[in-house]
Amino acid sequence: MSKFNIKNIELLNSQEKNDILSELNLLISNYSTEERISWALRNLPCTHVMSSSFGIQSVVLLHLIITQKPDIPVILIDTGYLFPQTYNFIDFLMKKFNLNLQIFRSKISPAWQEARYGQLWTKGIKGINFYNSINKVQPMNFALKNLSVQTWFAGLRRDQSKSRKLLSFLSIQKRVFKVLPILDWSNDKIAEYLKINNLDIHPLSKEGYSSIGDIHTTSKHISGMLEEETRFFGLKRECGLHENEI
Template identity: 30%
Template sequence: MPLDTGQDQDRLAALQILEGASPAERLQALRDAVPGRIVFTTSFGIEDQALTHIIFSEKLKIDVVTLDTGRLFPSTYQVWAETEDKYARRIRAFYPNQDDVAAMVADAGINGFYHSKEARLSCCHVRKVEPLGRALAGAEAWVTGLRADQSGNRAAIDFASWDDERQLIKIAPLFDWTRERVADFCTEHAVPINELHAKGFLSIGCAPCTRALQPGEPERAGRWWWETEDAKECGLHVGADGKLVRRKAA
């Protein structure tokens, strides 16, 4: 699908030339270029914590929100609280629809996502995709913590791109940073970090769906580990008709 308007094309082109800028400069340029609502969705991982620090410290008018799936690690809630305390800001949470969760659990069981890929995709849809749609409703731009070196499928990501599914600009201010560079930044600025990172959990999602990495594994290997690599799908892609679009996980 093409860009929505000529203005969107101009904004995207202006942002794409900022690939050599710092994350703070990129975020400020996004704020300057986009007049409407900008949303940053954080899962409280190390990349998201670095971006939260920049947004709050620079007092950028970017909404910082999170998706509380109801199955997060206790340490994720802890770093959430520590972040709000440090920056004296609230992070708005979007929750799954209670009736949808009840129906899903009644059908598949509380941990039914282990038994089939379809059940796992259904859980991701109820707990993440649908709340994400509400979090991004009315937004003109979406900020993410994606990095190109997180996995092979993310190697081709750009700093700024057009999200066809949601019809908005999507940016990844840390796309060209290494994990080590992000970690150094967080240490330098005393950014609260999830204690699980030091225990081998480099990518942290829902507790039942995340494990620590084994030596030599890529960062995303600990997510949905019971599924084969060629069958993994992230579940965060929705088509214009509101239905789940099947894509391989990144």
């Protein structure tokens, strides 16, 4: 199958675009994860990148992709409020795998944000959304533009939250192709891959965390909680990076 051009697809009407995406999703749904990545690298346009939060299970997709494309740019959105263990974990993996890490941040420093707006994450859903816009969405939009991204790999999985149940392996978001190779993986499959490949897991996994984001909006997983309830005080799951897919 020939390479796809995002510009050509954008010229189609909504129904035509959806028909193509549906056909491609049906195709790659029958592939193994490694085959999905290989297909995307061959058929979807460069520049290819992946994003990583370097959270609890992030090393799985990282390992899967760099096995096939070792020099792929890895986008990290640094809010300035990650856990110290996360920063140390990033340093460890960057050295271990010689990652092509590309770090992007808000133009407004955390201290300056607090001086202007106070602690936005304490101000309900509106404050959280504004915080995410400044610290995550805007830096990611800049990263995609700065790196001339046309294909974006990410590690979302359907069983992580209700908001991810209906996601597709391939979509168009922010005018780039978005590929979710491990979308159908379970926690058990994640654990098996980690064990088979002897991969290091985020140190906070041993302290009761099932999902990791910023230090002030992440809580430990308590028995009976859904994983998504450990983020943003249970008010929402998504930080904005993976919303508004079309």
